[in-house]
Amino acid sequence: MELKFTVAGRIAKPVEEVFEAVVAPDRLSNYFTTGGARGRLETGAEVTWDFHDFPGAFPVLVQEVIPNEKIVLQWEADGESATWTTVTMEFSRLDDGRTLVRINEFGWPETDAGLTSCLGNCEGWTGMLCAMKAWLEHGINLRNGFYK
Numbered sequence: 001m002e003l004k005f006t007v008a009g010r011i012a013k014p015v016e017e018v019f020e021a022v023v024a025p026d027r028l029s030n031y032f033t034t035g036g037a038r039g040r041l042e043t044g045a046e047v048t049w050d051f052h053d054f055p056g057a058f059p060v061l062v063q064e065v066i067p068n069e070k071i072v073l074q075w076e077a078d079g080e081s082a083t084w085t086t087v088t089m090e091f092s093r094l095d096d097g098r099t100l101v102r103i104n105e106f107g108w109p110e111t112d113a114g115l116t117s118c119l120g121n122c123e124g125w126t127g128m129l130c131a132m133k134a135w136l137e138h139g140i141n142l143r144n145g146f147y148k
Contacts (some may be wrong), residue, residue, distance in 0.1 A: 002107035003118040009020035009129035012137045013098045015091050018099040019068045021136055022089065031135035032128045034143050041065055041073075068093075077108045079116055085121070101129060 011018045021027045025037035025047070035050025035057065043065045048057040063086070064072040070090050079081040085107035092100040103125045108114035127143070134140040 001110065002106060002109060003108040003114055004104065004127075005118065005122040006102060006104040007122060007126045007129060008100060008102040009133060010094065011101060011129075011133050011136055012097070013099060014097065015068045015093045015099045018132070019091050021132060022071060023065065030143050031131040031143060034147060041071055045113060051147070074107075077114065083107070083109055087125075090145065101132070103129070 004142050021031075023041040025033075025039060028037045028049075032048045034052040035055065037047065037049050038057070039047030040043055041047060041062050042059075043062060045062045047062065049060055052059040058075060062071070062073045063074055064143065068090065068091055073087040073089075074084045075087075076113045085105050087103065087105045090102045091103070094100055105118075105121055105125065108118045131142040134142045
């Protein structure tokens with residue numbers, strides 16, 4: 001069985017603002033990368049993300065960026081250099097002015113460790129969408145003090 005998931009949420013902001021909240025490191029650090037993000041998400045870039053709940057900046061390889069539509073990222077699964085997961089974020093403008101963000105990830109080894117990591121990342125991306133909604137719509141950082 002292939003280990004993969006998709007999570008989605010609607011943000012009451014224009015797609016341009018939602019997209020920029022992900023690609024700009026200073027904005028992403030406001031609500032998601034609690035330890036900071038270094039580098040703008042651009043096709044071919046390698047950036048780093050750091051989290052208080054998982055200390056130590058780790059590399060994120062940016063495979064593709066289509067402004068206001070899609071971001072494709074890759075990183076090591078379980079710290080194994082031979083195994084990479086792929087994350088695709090899709091941004092859709094809704095008729096009511098909101099933005100639908102859909103995130104899917106796949107590529108873990110079909111092992112107990114792979115399943116644990118897959119479920120952990122599903123939890124992490126769900127938290128990211130909730131935190132992004134609270135920050136963009138209400139200026140509240142849900143992750144502030146949550147982990148440390």
